[in-house]
Structures are given as C-alpha cells and as structure tokens.
Amino acid sequence: MADKKAKKFKPYKKGKSCPRCGAGTRLAEHKDRLSCGKCGYMEKK
Numbered sequence: 001m002a003d004k005k006a007k008k009f010k011p012y013k014k015g016k017s018c019p020r021c022g023a024g025t026r027l028a029e030h031k032d033r034l035s036c037g038k039c040g041y042m043e044k045k
C-alpha cells in the first residue's frame with residue numbers, strides 16, 4: 001500500500017520572499033494575498 005503522508009510543496013518560481021524566513025523562502029500566491037507556508041506570514045497584494 002502506498003503511504004502518502006508526506007506532501008511535497010510546490011516551489012514557487014515567482015513571488016516575493018518572506019520577510020521573516022529570509023530570501024530563500026518565497027510567499028505563496030493567493031487571490032488577494034501572499035502567504036508563507038513556513039511561518040504563516042501573510043501579506044495583502
């Protein structure tokens with residue numbers, strides 16, 4: 001049986017970097033905002 005516990009996060013090619021985590025972490029793009037998957041930082045577009 002396949003065990004799919006670990007989901008891989010897709011790397012974001014474009015977008016801003018997270019001010020908390022540093023330049024290596026990109027913010028995920030949503031409709032009207034950007035968010036960081038690591039620390040939960042959110043930013044309005």
Ligand SMILES: [Zn+2]
Binds near residue numbers: 039
């Ligand atoms: Zn972050």
